[in-house]
Every structure is written in structure tokens, then in C-alpha cells.
Amino acid sequence: MHGHGTDHHPRIPHASRLEGARVLLVGAGGLGCPASLALAQAGVGHLTLADPDRVDVTNLPRQLWHRPPDVGRNKAESAAAGLARAFPGLSTEALPERVDASNAEGLFRAHDAVIDATDGVATKFFLSDVAVLTGVPLVYGGVLRMQGQAMRVDPGGPCLRCLYEAPPPADAVPTCAQAGVLGSMVGLVGGVQALLALELLSGAARGVPGEATLHVLDGVTLTGRRTRVARAPDCEGCRVTAVPAYPEEAEACAT
Numbered sequence: 001m002h003g004h005g006t007d008h009h010p011r012i013p014h015a016s017r018l019e020g021a022r023v024l025l026v027g028a029g030g031l032g033c034p035a036s037l038a039l040a041q042a043g044v045g046h047l048t049l050a051d052p053d054r055v056d057v058t059n060l061p062r063q064l065w066h067r068p069p070d071v072g073r074n075k076a077e078s079a080a081a082g083l084a085r086a087f088p089g090l091s092t093e094a095l096p097e098r099v100d101a102s103n104a105e106g107l108f109r110a111h112d113a114v115i116d117a118t119d120g121v122a123t124k125f126f127l128s129d130v131a132v133l134t135g136v137p138l139v140y141g142g143v144l145r146m147q148g149q150a151m152r153v154d155p156g157g158p159c160l161r162c163l164y165e166a167p168p169p170a171d172a173v174p175t176c177a178q179a180g181v182l183g184s185m186v187g188l189v190g191g192v193q194a195l196l197a198l199e200l201l202s203g204a205a206r207g208v209p210g211e212a213t214l215h216v217l218d219g220v221t222l223t224g225r226r227t228r229v230a231r232a233p234d235c236e237g238c239r240v241t242a243v244p245a246y247p248e249e250a251e252a253c254a255t
């Protein structure tokens with residue numbers, strides 16, 4: 001599906017495309033839970049969830065796969081178990097580890113699409129670079145205050161660095177005090193990310209080469225808009241030739 005000779009299943013009829021699809025979710029929290037629900041509901045056959053963190057009691061109201069007995073358990077394992085309970089026919093894999101320079105390339109190449117469900121700003125740029133390197137589509141998602149954003153990074157760009165030259169300032173990232181009201185925004189963005197992946201996996205995506213669509217959702221006015229994003233001519237992210245170093249960054253509040 002992403003070309004480059006890395007397809008691991010033969011061309012399959014349209015109806016069973018989703019059944020044969022493999023999606024990697026990097027993060028099994030605020031974005032990863034709703035995104036994985038929507039992907040499973042649509043009939044995607046396999047979901048891999050990667051998250052090194054443990055379920056905290058504050059996650060329970062907003063991250064639907066985690067239940068009170070899961071507090072302290074690895075989030076990827078807890079989410080995969082929740083998905084298996086709700087979707088017995090779904091194939092899942094839990095990776096209780098970070099997706100970083102040591103494993104990112106192999107993990108991307110083993111999937112048809114990747115969902116960026118992380119809450120670390122610099123990590124999002126790392127994942128974008130790996131998507132460019134491998135040619136595996138990535139769906140970026142983020143919530144900044146009461147604004148949500150989602151964009152698919154398709155092979156040929158644009159990438160996340162075409163959109164933002166540098167990670168947004170630290171004060172744009174929600175604090176724990178804000179996280180409660182942001183919970184519904186995060187759920188909304190996770191659902192949109194799943195739709196953008198499904199559009200691609202089902203073969204319905206009709207993009208213009210070298211262009212992407214940034215979806216912006218305003219949680220105050222309850223409106224959405226779409227912005228066309230073009231490749232930035234001098235973008236370093238579009239010229240990645242090796243797995244970049246994994247960024248060290250301050251831990252954001254888990255939404």
C-alpha cells in the first residue's frame with residue numbers, strides 16, 4: 001500500500017482491504033484510544049499499539065480501554081486487551097516500549113499506516129522524519145489549547161516540518177490542569193486521525209501529489225476548516241536519509 005516493495009500482503013479486493021490492513025498506533029492514551037476504536041469499528045484487521053507508559057488513575061475518565069484494575073499496567077497492553085474484549089476478531093499486538101531510533105524504521109515498514117498518538121511535541125517531528133524515510137504514511141494529530149489538528153503525511157510530502165519549521169513553544173502544550181477540558185478535543189482529533197487513515201487504506205484518498213490537507217478543529221466555535229499545505233522547498237524533513245536521533249523532551253501531561 002505504501003509501495004517501495006514493502007507490501008507484505010498481495011493486492012486484495014476492495015472489500016477486504018481494511019481486513020488485511022495493519023496500523024501502528026504510537027501511543028495508547030488520549031489519542032490512541034479513540035483512534036483505535038474507530039479503526040477497529042471500520043474493520044481494520046490488525047492494530048499494533050506502542051506505549052512505554054503505565055495507566056494512571058487520572059487516565060481512566062478519558063482513555064476508554066483502561067479500567068480501574070488496569071492502573072499500573074502498561075498502557076499498550078491494557079489498550080490491546082480492551083480492544084480484544086470489544087473486537088474478538090481483531091488481531092492486536094502490544095509493544096510496551098517507546099518507538100525511537102532503535103526500532104522506528106522496522107516498525108513503520110511492518111505496517112500500512114502509522115497514527116501519531118503521542119503527546120510529545122518533538123516526538124511528532126521524529127515520527128514525521130521516519131515516515132518520510134520509510135514511505136509509510138503517518139497521520140499526525142495534536143491538540144493545542146482548544147484547537148485540534150490532524151494531517152496525513154503521505155509519501156512525497158509535505159511532511160510535518162513543511163507545516164512547522166520547529167516544534168511549537170512549550171506553552172502551547174496543555175498542562176495537566178487544562179487536560180480535563182481538553183479531553184473531548186483529544187477524543188475528536190483521535191477520531192479524525194482514524195478517518196484519515198481509513199481514507200487511505202480503503203483507497204478513497206484522492207490527494208494532489210506534493211500537497212496535504214491540514215484539518216483544524218475549533219473546540220470553542222465547534223467549526224472545522226481545511227487548509228492546503230504545500231511542500232516547503234528547503235524542508236530538511238523532506239530530505240531525511242537516515243533515522244534521526246530520538247528527541248529528549250520534557251514530559252507533557254498525558255491527555
Ligand SMILES: [Zn+2]
Pocket residue numbers: 157158159160161162163231232235236237238
Ligand atoms: Zn517537509
